Amino acid sequence: MRDTHPTCAIPFFRYQGAFAAQADALVDIFRDVVSRGAYIQQRDLADFEHHLAAYLGIRHAIGVGNATDGLIMLWRAVGLQPGDEVVFPSHTMVASAASVTHAGGTPVPVDCGEDHLIDPASIEGALTPRTRFLLPVHLNGRTCAMAPLEAMAARQGLGIVEDAAQALGSRYRGRFAGTFGLGAVFSFYPAKILGCLGDGGAVVTDNDDIARAIRLLRDHGRNETGEVERWGLNSRLDNLQAAVLDHQLATYGTTITRRRTLASRYQELLGDMPQLSLPPAPNAHPDHFDVFQNYELQAEQRDALLTHLSRRGIGALLQWGGKAVHQFTALGLRAHLPATDRLFERCLMLPMNMTVTDDEVDTICHSVREFYGC
Ligand SMILES: Cc1ncc(COP(=O)(O)O)c(C=O)c1O
Numbered sequence: 001m002r003d004t005h006p007t008c009a010i011p012f013f014r015y016q017g018a019f020a021a022q023a024d025a026l027v028d029i030f031r032d033v034v035s036r037g038a039y040i041q042q043r044d045l046a047d048f049e050h051h052l053a054a055y056l057g058i059r060h061a062i063g064v065g066n067a068t069d070g071l072i073m074l075w076r077a078v079g080l081q082p083g084d085e086v087v088f089p090s091h092t093m094v095a096s097a098a099s100v101t102h103a104g105g106t107p108v109p110v111d112c113g114e115d116h117l118i119d120p121a122s123i124e125g126a127l128t129p130r131t132r133f134l135l136p137v138h139l140n141g142r143t144c145a146m147a148p149l150e151a152m153a154a155r156q157g158l159g160i161v162e163d164a165a166q167a168l169g170s171r172y173r174g175r176f177a178g179t180f181g182l183g184a185v186f187s188f189y190p191a192k193i194l195g196c197l198g199d200g201g202a203v204v205t206d207n208d209d210i211a212r213a214i215r216l217l218r219d220h221g222r223n224e225t226g227e228v229e230r231w232g233l234n235s236r237l238d239n240l241q242a243a244v245l246d247h248q249l250a251t252y253g254t255t256i257t258r259r260r261t262l263a264s265r266y267q268e269l270l271g272d273m274p275q276l277s278l279p280p281a282p283n284a285h286p287d288h289f290d291v292f293q294n295y296e297l298q299a300e301q302r303d304a305l306l307t308h309l310s311r312r313g314i315g316a317l318l319q320w321g322g323k324a325v326h327q328f329t330a331l332g333l334r335a336h337l338p339a340t341d342r343l344f345e346r347c348l349m350l351p352m353n354m355t356v357t358d359d360e361v362d363t364i365c366h367s368v369r370e371f372y373g374c
Pocket residue numbers: 001066067068069092093095096137139163165166186187188189199200201
């Protein structure tokens with residue numbers, strides 16, 4: 001997500017500041033990797049993949065160019081056929097749906113629930129004889145309530161592929177996002193909780209055949225001997241990026257704890273306001289362990305609040321530029337999604353990242369309260 005307020009006193013995300021704190025370690029990593037000439041598919045990538053898989057308790061993690069490519073390759077690996085329909089929540093990045101079209105399928109948008117995530121009730125009405133997959137998107141650092149989705153998939157004979165681009169480390173009933181379906185993707189875009197210095201992503205799966213297919217697909221269809229087994233892409237996670245990510249993964253638990261602390265502070269300072277609907281506080285629900293990729297709330301008079309915050313030098317942001325996927329009319333995805341339409345009149349995100357200080361959260365909350373006069 002791009003920060004539209006780079007000159008704010010409290011910008012939505014500090015792209016320069018995010019990495020300044022680790023500058024020495026990063027320079028050491030560059031020197032080490034570059035001096036070895038280890039750029040493509042070298043040991044740093046293998047190490048990172050090993051550590052990511054171990055963190056998630058899953059058999060395979062495969063570094064890819066970005067999460068969008070990861071999804072496109074995943075659809076090929078799981079056998080999506082032309083005309084197959086994939087049900088996805090319209091409150092997501094366009095990439096979730098675009099991946100389906102690039103693989104020859106048809107994305108079918110559905111509504112979201114109170115939690116801003118895919119609404120199982122909305123899925124029921126979207127199923128057709130051509131539906132083959134569900135694509136839950138674990139948005140904002142929360143894993144979808146998977147029990148109803150798994151039950152529906154089992155009942156209807158559908159496969160589940162997870163878009164976990166925003167949810168590394170979040171859990172539902174103790175299970176990590178990305179470990180429920182046939183496969184899942186994570187994004188390492190710089191503003192992600194585990195962010196690299198450019199584009200990056202991973203596909204994870206417990207299925208050996210899918211893992212092998214992804215390894216082929218990301219490297220021109222080539223196997224270990226260089227034999228081309230199928231049409232592939234060039235979508236490998238750079239070795240240098242993998243080394244950076246491996247370094248950050250080592251302290252990922254601390255990172256999550258800090259974000260949960262920030263979320264608690266927002267809750268403490270804004271939780272009593274009837275004009276707002278905040279995301280659930282950390283530990284609010286025993287089924288969910290949230291990692292707060294974003295702090296997305298709903299607010300009355302949202303647009304006026306945004307203007308007020310902007311005047312106060314605070315970079316609040318609308319996800320996806322303020323539109324759900326079905327609202328981009330050029331894409332031709334016609335759907336009646338009243339909950340999502342209403343959400344997009346009310347939702348905004350407040351700064352939530354590792355450079356935001358406690359004092360800055362206090363300032364943000366003070367400005368929000370000032371706007372509503374309380
Ligand atoms: C929910 C979701 N899906 C997919 C993507 C695409 O990820 P990438 O930029 O790594 O391709 C993003 C990126 O922000 C995302 O938020």
